[in-house]
Amino acid sequence: MSTTAVVNPGRPQRFGHRRSQQFTERVIAAVLFGCAAVTVLTTVGIVVILFSEGLSFFREIHPVDFLTGTRWTPASGNFGVLPLILGTLMIAVGASFISIPVGTLSAIFLAEYASPKVRSIIKPILEVLAGIPTIVYGFFALTFITPLLRDSWLPDVGIFNALSAMIVVGIMTVPMVSSISDDSLRAVPESLREAAYGVGATKFEVITRVTFPSALSGIVASYILAISRAVGETMAVTVAAGATPHLTLNPLESVQTMTAYIVQVTQGEAPHGTIEFRTIFAIAMTLFAMTMIMNLLSARIVSKFRERYE
Amino acid sequence: MTQLQQTYPDPLSVNEVPIQQHFNKGEVTESSTPREPNLRPRMKSDRPSKETDEIKDPAVRIQDLSVWYGSKQAVGNVSLDIARNQITALIGPSGCGKSTLLRCINRMNELISGVRIEGQIEIDGEPLYIDGVDPVEVRRVIGMVFQRPNPFAKSIYDNVAFGARINGYQGDMDELVRQSLEQAALWDEVKDDLKGSGLALSGGQQQRLCIARAIAVQPEVILMDEPCSALDPIATQRIEDLMQELATSYTIVIVTHNMQQAARVSNRTAFMLAQEDLVGRLVEYGQTEQLFTSPSNKRTEDYITGRFG
Amino acid sequence: MSSPEQPTKRITSSQFRVRLRARHLTGTLFVALAMIGTTIGVVLLAVLLFEVARDGVRFLSLDFLNSFPSRKPELAGFKSALWGSIWLITFTALWAFPLGVGAAIYLEEYASKNRVTSLIQINVSNLASVPSIVFGLLGLQLFVRGTVGIGPDFGGFGRSVLAGSLTLALLILPVVIVAAQEAIKAVPSSTREASYGLGATRWQTIQHHVLPQALPGIMTGTILAIARAIGETAPLIVLGAFTFVAFTPSGVLDSFTAMPIQIYSWTSRPQADFQDLAASGILVLLFVLLTMNTIAVFLRHRFGHLTKN
Numbered sequence: 001m002s003t004t005a006v007v008n009p010g011r012p013q014r015f016g017h018r019r020s021q022q023f024t025e026r027v028i029a030a031v032l033f034g035c036a037a038v039t040v041l042t043t044v045g046i047v048v049i050l051f052s053e054g055l056s057f058f059r060e061i062h063p064v065d066f067l068t069g070t071r072w073t074p075a076s077g078n079f080g081v082l083p084l085i086l087g088t089l090m091i092a093v094g095a096s097f098i099s100i101p102v103g104t105l106s107a108i109f110l111a112e113y114a115s116p117k118v119r120s121i122i123k124p125i126l127e128v129l130a131g132i133p134t135i136v137y138g139f140f141a142l143t144f145i146t147p148l149l150r151d152s153w154l155p156d157v158g159i160f161n162a163l164s165a166m167i168v169v170g171i172m173t174v175p176m177v178s179s180i181s182d183d184s185l186r187a188v189p190e191s192l193r194e195a196a197y198g199v200g201a202t203k204f205e206v207i208t209r210v211t212f213p214s215a216l217s218g219i220v221a222s223y224i225l226a227i228s229r230a231v232g233e234t235m236a237v238t239v240a241a242g243a244t245p246h247l248t249l250n251p252l253e254s255v256q257t258m259t260a261y262i263v264q265v266t267q268g269e270a271p272h273g274t275i276e277f278r279t280i281f282a283i284a285m286t287l288f289a290m291t292m293i294m295n296l297l298s299a300r301i302v303s304k305f306r307e308r309y310e
Numbered sequence: 311m312t313q314l315q316q317t318y319p320d321p322l323s324v325n326e327v328p329i330q331q332h333f334n335k336g337e338v339t340e341s342s343t344p345r346e347p348n349l350r351p352r353m354k355s356d357r358p359s360k361e362t363d364e365i366k367d368p369a370v371r372i373q374d375l376s377v378w379y380g381s382k383q384a385v386g387n388v389s390l391d392i393a394r395n396q397i398t399a400l401i402g403p404s405g406c407g408k409s410t411l412l413r414c415i416n417r418m419n420e421l422i423s424g425v426r427i428e429g430q431i432e433i434d435g436e437p438l439y440i441d442g443v444d445p446v447e448v449r450r451v452i453g454m455v456f457q458r459p460n461p462f463a464k465s466i467y468d469n470v471a472f473g474a475r476i477n478g479y480q481g482d483m484d485e486l487v488r489q490s491l492e493q494a495a496l497w498d499e500v501k502d503d504l505k506g507s508g509l510a511l512s513g514g515q516q517q518r519l520c521i522a523r524a525i526a527v528q529p530e531v532i533l534m535d536e537p538c539s540a541l542d543p544i545a546t547q548r549i550e551d552l553m554q555e556l557a558t559s560y561t562i563v564i565v566t567h568n569m570q571q572a573a574r575v576s577n578r579t580a581f582m583l584a585q586e587d588l589v590g591r592l593v594e595y596g597q598t599e600q601l602f603t604s605p606s607n608k609r610t611e612d613y614i615t616g617r618f619g
Numbered sequence: 620m621s622s623p624e625q626p627t628k629r630i631t632s633s634q635f636r637v638r639l640r641a642r643h644l645t646g647t648l649f650v651a652l653a654m655i656g657t658t659i660g661v662v663l664l665a666v667l668l669f670e671v672a673r674d675g676v677r678f679l680s681l682d683f684l685n686s687f688p689s690r691k692p693e694l695a696g697f698k699s700a701l702w703g704s705i706w707l708i709t710f711t712a713l714w715a716f717p718l719g720v721g722a723a724i725y726l727e728e729y730a731s732k733n734r735v736t737s738l739i740q741i742n743v744s745n746l747a748s749v750p751s752i753v754f755g756l757l758g759l760q761l762f763v764r765g766t767v768g769i770g771p772d773f774g775g776f777g778r779s780v781l782a783g784s785l786t787l788a789l790l791i792l793p794v795v796i797v798a799a800q801e802a803i804k805a806v807p808s809s810t811r812e813a814s815y816g817l818g819a820t821r822w823q824t825i826q827h828h829v830l831p832q833a834l835p836g837i838m839t840g841t842i843l844a845i846a847r848a849i850g851e852t853a854p855l856i857v858l859g860a861f862t863f864v865a866f867t868p869s870g871v872l873d874s875f876t877a878m879p880i881q882i883y884s885w886t887s888r889p890q891a892d893f894q895d896l897a898a899s900g901i902l903v904l905l906f907v908l909l910t911m912n913t914i915a916v917f918l919r920h921r922f923g924h925l926t927k928n
């Protein structure tokens with residue numbers, strides 16, 4: 001810069017003095033790109049770590065034995081992951097028996113029936129359910145739901161049981177279903193509703209035959225997301241369902257989910273580098289794959305849905 | 311069962327003489343230079359009517375209708391008789407309450423919150439705005455076609471069958487769908503792809519699909535709110551031809567901004583205007599020919615000659 | 620009114636009306652069902668809060684906030700957990716805020732629409748739904764032990780505030796990015812054009828015009844994301860956060876406990892007294908979350924109008 005000033009003292013250069021500014025601009029752009037790249041590196045980091053530890057686990061335990069074995073007692077050398085997967089899926093599916101109907105009905109009520117005022121009250125309340133830490137749901141299951149089940153209809157239910165875990169995971173995923181479904185319903189153009197009213201449909205018929213089917217892809221995506229969330233849910237199921245890897249479909253018994261097992265091992269004193277410690281990476285790999293597939297699937301469905309109306 | 315069928319009769323008996331030969335060719339070039347409309351008088355006043363222009367046995371009778379959106383009045387004291395099996399056009403500058411008036415005729419306006427309606431509308435002498443009349447029933451008898459084509463995200467077949475299904479139609483559904491699509495002059499273009507999505511059609515085809523959908527519930531009156539404003543001239547021509555056909559069996563009320571269109575297709579025209587108080591009122595109503603050639607009101611004349619609006 | 624030759628109108632058909640009444644009844648039942656469904660969520664929230672409050676008030680006092688954990692329930696307190704969380708969250712925000720805002724600026728203002736950008740965008744939304752426990756394993760290997768894959772350890776930061784906050788920062792990063800992107804998107808492009816028109820560079824435009832306008836939205840989103848981090852338990856447990864810590868951290872390399880960890884530890888004790896302690900801890904945790912949410916909502920309302928117009 002100073003050299004140009006000497007060469008051409010009288011006249012300030014018109015464009016050249018911006019060069020240092022351009023350099024600054026470029027540095028800033030690079031730094032910002034770096035920030036964005038962190039997210040990609042995070043994914044890469046997750047994949048590398050899970051796979052490297054997971055693969056060294058699979059070098060000792062054959063993946064087929066892992067995926068088809070029905071006994072999970074790592075201490076005595078049984079590495080059949082089925083009980084954990086079954087426990088996880090049982091709770092996720094059970095939870096969806098609550099989150100899907102309650103969430104869908106809430107979404108329909110909010111989007112189609114509620115006045116703006118009622119809506120502005122109910123919607124935030126439902127969203128609070130999603131903001132409550134999951135450990136609180138675990139506490140609620142253990143100290144309220146399970147005793148309630150015992151004192152009322154199910155005296156045989158254990159202190160740790162899959163049922164109360166299902167119930168609380170169902171509750172906490174209601175907002176996921178309700179808010180995404182609500183958005184999808186409200187994205188259905190008003191002209192379609194009018195068209196249906198115009199041929200003599202009742203409000204119920206407009207909703208069930210036109211609005212709901214038109215919003216279906218978004219609604220289904222919300223179901224998948226809720227189930228994916230339930231699969232990855234940790235604290236509530238750890239506290240409520242316990243740590244007994246049973247191959248069972250009886251919701252009154254204690255089961256162990258994949259996440260609960262990871263908690264159990266990392267809390268215990270299994271030394272790093274042992275096969276028992278490596279199991280958690282194999283399991284996390286399975287978990288990661290399951291949730292990733294569900295998330296991609298639902299994202300796909302949602303983007304299809306957007307194409308249709310935009 | 312038989313009773314119900316009677317209530318909702320076989321479509322074939324509704325419309326005996328559909329003159330559709332020239333639609334059935336389905337060629338766009340054909341329809342852009344149609345033969346049929348040229349055979350018809352440019353202004354349809356073929357029905358014998360007295361010099362006093364009194365409508366005997368109106369299909370729809372609007373009496374002293376006023377509409378408010380919240381505290382703002384949009385339509386003021388409109389009275390209007392709509393002749394049976396004719397086309398009545400509503401014209402007027404933007405915001406004068408044409409859509410509002412139209413949507414009151416099949417009680418669609420109640421779907422907007424904060425709407426208040428005073429006055430009365432009768433169809434065949436039966437009042438619509440009294441206790442005990444269900445708007446769903448009203449809309450079943452008075453169909454509507456909207457400004458923008460709005461087919462459901464369903465197949466062509468299901469679009470047409472929708473209204474009939476919910477209303478408990480007992481007859482042959484395939485036949486009803488065919489008949490409605492034929493009446494809407496769309497059959498030849500879609501008959502091989504009835505399972506295809508209604509959204510995959512062109513704008514003009516979609517609008518005809520919407521007309522077929524409205525016809526399929528066998529209304530007595532069809533309301534059309536600027537049905538051609540989203541269409542190109544060729545598609546507009548087809549819809550106009552179609553309206554002429556439909557007028558043999560249905561009473562049609564059409565809102566349009568296009569004065570030529572009103573002159574071409576309608577038997578009668580109503581001119582509405584919102585003046586300083588922004589309340590839309592009926593200024594003049596009469597035979598289309600008369601209203602366009604010798605309007606009795608100065609403001610009508612100004613409007614149709616393009617001096618404002 | 621109606622002329623004699625007109626047959627009975629469908630609108631008066633009693634058959635249709637019977638059916639219609641059934642249709643309306645279905646509708647009414649459905650509304651009732653939808654209302655019950657909605658109420659269930661609200662009621663459950665109320666029951667949950669009531670239960671926690673009922674159990675939690677017993678031990679809730681200033682002493683509770685000022686004492687360290689103890690084997691004796693009467694003496695046990697939340698101090699190390701509360702301070703641990705404060706340390707943790709402060710540093711989490713310190714990492715996540717600049718990274719998240721930087722990434723959002725890049726994606727909204729710099730990135731061209733190409734495959735790399737859409738890959739980053741898809742990746743961000745995917746990361747947002749990766750189970751938090753997986754982030755725990757990432758943090759365990761990367762930050763606690765300093766192991767990347769199978770390679771040798773580089774040491775790592777141990778079970779420290781630093782390792783914990785870095786892990787949580789990665790966990791909430793996608794949420795911060797999406798919120799910041801929304802806020803930046805809401806800044807009208809006319810603002811940018813005005814600034815470019817005055818000869819400002821891209822960064823000057825962002826620094827002086829875009830960011831100030833987007834800041835309230837960014838802050839709201841970040842606060843909500845951080846509120847989520849405060850309640851996270853699973854990743855911290857996987858990192859090996861201690862459950863019994865009788866000191867508060869005094870540096871980023873100190874070990875720590877956190878509110879949800881302490882609550883978990885009390886919850887898993889069989890004695891009822893410890894369950895009540897857990898409830899007290901939950902009350903404190905919920906109070907902190909409520910405060911943060913209130914601030915976020917306040918920011919949105921207070922400054923919302925600035926970005927809208």
Ligand SMILES: Nc1ncnc2c1ncn2[C@@H]1O[C@H](COP(=O)(O)OP(=O)(O)OP(=O)(O)O)[C@@H](O)[C@H]1O
Pocket residue numbers: 379384402403404405406407408409410411422590
């Ligand atoms: N949903 C509504 N809420 C409030 N006001 C409305 C609503 N719909 C229409 N209005 C008002 O009522 C008046 C009449 O509107 P309307 O849509 O009936 O006019 P229009 O003659 O159909 O106009 P255009 O030719 O532009 O369609 C206008 O002043 C409009 O602002």
Ligand SMILES: [Mg+2]
Pocket residue numbers: 408409410535
């Ligand atoms: Mg209009």
